[in-house]
Amino acid sequence: MREYLEVFLEKMGLSATERQIGQMQRCYEMLVERNRSVNLTAVTEARDAALKHFADSLAPLTLPDFTPTGKLIDVGTGAGFPALPIKILCPAVEVVAMDAQRKKLAFIDDVIAELGLEGIRTLHARAEDAGRDPLLRETFDHAVARAVAPLPILVEYAMPFVRTGGRFIAYKGPGGPAEAEAAAGAVRKLGGVCDTVFVKTGDETLERCLCLVKKIAPTPSAYPRKAGIPEKKPL
Numbered sequence: 174m175r176e177y178l179e180v181f182l183e184k185m186g187l188s189a190t191e192r193q194i195g196q197m198q199r200c201y202e203m204l205v206e207r208n209r210s211v212n213l214t215a216v217t218e219a220r221d222a223a224l225k226h227f228a229d230s231l232a233p234l235t236l237p238d239f240t241p242t243g244k245l246i247d248v249g250t251g252a253g254f255p256a257l258p259i260k261i262l263c264p265a266v267e268v269v270a271m272d273a274q275r276k277k278l279a280f281i282d283d284v285i286a287e288l289g290l291e292g293i294r295t296l297h298a299r300a301e302d303a304g305r306d307p308l309l310r311e312t313f314d315h316a317v318a319r320a321v322a323p324l325p326i327l328v329e330y331a332m333p334f335v336r337t338g339g340r341f342i343a344y345k346g347p348g349g350p351a352e353a354e355a356a357a358g359a360v361r362k363l364g365g366v367c368d369t370v371f372v373k374t375g376d377e378t379l380e381r382c383l384c385l386v387k388k389i390a391p392t393p394s395a396y397p398r399k400a401g402i403p404e405k406k407p408l
């Protein structure tokens with residue numbers, strides 16, 4: 174895993190210390206081990222995991238204007254992707270890894286303890302509920318989400334967390350620009366403007382488009398709607 178990861182990161186123009194590579198390697202070992210008893214991921218083979226979990230999670234770091242500071246929330250983090258690799262490479266970022274499934278968060282808590290990571294915590298909640306919590310709403314500089322929902326739904330989950338001037342980054346595939354077009358109305362209602370960019374992932378077989386949703390105005394208090402509604406009736 175370590176050797177593959179080093180190659181992918183170099184291709185992406187990212188650098189990691191020996192310690193950070195070691196932390197991602199340990200995280201990978203723990204993922205494979207836990208996956209024997211809890212279904213966390215279908216991706217466990219070393220090269221695949223290095224590319225699809227670790228290098229891919231770090232894609233926003235290749236953006237020239239990504240600032241590795243402030244507060245970041247990972248909406249629908251699952252087993253900690255992209256939250257854990259971002260925290261490992263950007264220790265100064267304060268991270269909240271949120272998911273509706275507790276068993277996945279228990280794994281992240283174990284990784285946090287094992288690696289001694291600071292400034293990262295898990296949050297067990299549905300995005301539609303947490304987005305109404307005044308302690309969380311409009312308090313994040315960055316929100317990220319990978320493989321959670323189509324963009325018109327996802328923006329309603331994520332945008333309420335972002336402060337005006339902050340940005341939501343959605344990890345999408347080749348269909349990213351089309352999703353961004355479909356989500357344009359929803360993005361506007363939630364106080365954002367959306368752009369898309371294709372970024373390097375370390376291997377041409379993995380095409381990664383990032384939808385960059387800049388928050389230019391506060392999200393109206395009507396959003397997010399009640400749990401389940403964004404999915405049933407996307408904006």
Ligand code: SAM
Nearest residue numbers: 249250251254272273274298299300319320321
């Ligand atoms: N982001 C991770 C990754 O890329 O490996 C996990 C992706 S997994 C396919 C989708 C995750 O989103 C699940 O763990 C699910 O529980 C979570 N999720 C879906 N809808 C959610 C919601 N409304 N609020 C919180 N979590 C949600």
